[in-house]
Amino acid sequence: MQWIPTLTLFLFLYPAGWIISRFVYLFDPDISSNNLSIIGTIISFIMFLAVLPSWGNIRWKTNSLWLSIGLDVNNKLKALKTFFNGFIFSVFLIFILFMFCFLCGWIDRLDYVKFTEVLNAILLIVGIVFAEEIVFRGWLMEEMALLFGVRRGIILQSTIFSLAHFRSDIGLLALIPFLTGLFLFGLVLNLRRTIDRGSLWGCIGLHGGLVGIWYLFDSGMVIFSIDTPYFVLGPSRNMVNPVGSVIGITILLFTLFFQRRLFARTGRFLASTVNASFKDEIP
Structure with missing residues (x-):
């Protein structure tokens, strides 16, 4: 029954944020539903x-x-170095995509x-x-490691990360590669944390670099x-997001292949901050 607190935490917090956000109507009755959702x-x-410190003290x-x-x-x-290591790796991955498109003649020009x-x-x-x-x-990775161990925890956390980005505005043929790419991206980020011996800064640098640089690309830089x-x-003509593209998924698969050997040496570290079982953790 250890999974019940994990499940109920966000089942409580998200509706609570939504309810509190409704009070914004008192000050701005014309606020859009999108902005209200962001506020919530x-x-x-x-x-x-606010809850997290007590959660760590009681739960972990x-x-x-x-x-x-x-x-x-x-x-x-050290934290800054780890962050930039992740960020530089994101630049490298974006560069591979850029060069592939450039060599194929699919880039017209660069702009400011x-x-x-x-x-x-x-x-x-x-x-x-x-x-x-x-x-x-x-938080979620630590919970998954506590409940299921590192190996299964990484897979489950990556699955939840993927499904949390579910979109109902795209068709099934686009949704499948999109969620697949996000699942692989979740694996890459989780393995990044284990390689960095539990530090989250490399994940922030890698994730942030990919999102930020692609945003600039999509804003007219390329x-x-x-x-x-x-x-x-x-994944489709109406959705430009390389995480669900053929080249994006291929890059993520190659990244996982090269990360796996490093993970075999450092993968046990992640669960050491909580009382997870280390039995059969290395894939």
């Missing part, structure tokens, strides 16, 4: 952060909550982007990506040819 999500995340029997989820900042230089777009890319990293990594690779096959840039 922010409130839920703030409540989550640790007083070092931030260390447990991989956000140790005692050694700021507005300063505001750069700020938006930074906000994506600081805001959305940082929050996602705390929730998924931080002008792709109209002849570019849709499966190179996304």
